[in-house]
Amino acid sequence: MKVPEGPEIRRAADRIERSLAGSVMQDVRLTMPRLRRFRSRLLGARVTGVDTHGKAMLTRFDNGLTLYSHNQLYGRWYITRRDTLPNTGRSLRVALHGRTHSAWLYSATEVEILTDEQLGEHPFLRKLGPDILDSTLQPADIRMRLESQRFQRRTLAALYLDQAFLAGVGNYLRSEILFAARLHPGVRANDLDRRERQRLARATLTVSRRAYVLGGVTVTPKLMQSLKRAGQRYGQYRHWVFARHGEPCRRCTAVVQRRLVAGRAVFVCPACQPPACRS
DNA sequence: TCTTTATGGTGAG
């Protein structure tokens, strides 16, 4: 797992929760100059939980403060037994030391410590759409968003990277969700018929939740098993189409294509996801 | 060993 999307961030949050929730901060390190003044306020505070909204992580403390972090491309959390410094050449941003474990955040640039009020006004958080991993999110919610005035004129390629549409989808999930829904990235939301919207809404939830459960794997568990048995390694069996350009589609054997849309790569099976032939 | 590329997001032009 390299660059994180929603599922990877949620899994990191789970690990931090398991090792630090309920724990009093016995030591804290904040290396970014603008955050140093918060050290004394976090010392002795208790971690109450770790929330995520899309790719944003919110580590909550019982004194009303929240550590907001966004890993962007390079940020990474390491969880260790207390005071076991991770062996990495990266630059440390935050270290939270509980009684038995430590959580270390490296390389991230987006780190803030905020009150609830500041959290409510946060420019990035406030524009986020619903979290794809929110267990209350239903296919109908996604269908309604696809039909809404706000989003219907845009292409699926654009919508599925826009965190205001759905928070937590990134570039690999975009390709994988659209493949699972058998829809071409160039199609506009308002070109979809009712069945296609339903298919897309379902695929969005299925693929995202599977990536969370299986640690970044978007193929079905069954396919994953058979690919593993065939000797494929993690990097080779994870996805249907993402980063598989030039290779045969796992469903129909047509050659997977890579195309750039607004500077970002989208991967498509030309047979399973035919371009829109609608006016 | 060097160069390129990447799963994110912002801000300038």
Next chain:
DNA sequence: TCACCCTAAAGAT
């Protein structure tokens, strides 16, 4: 649309 933040791995030499 592009440069940029910062990093690791893959690809080229």
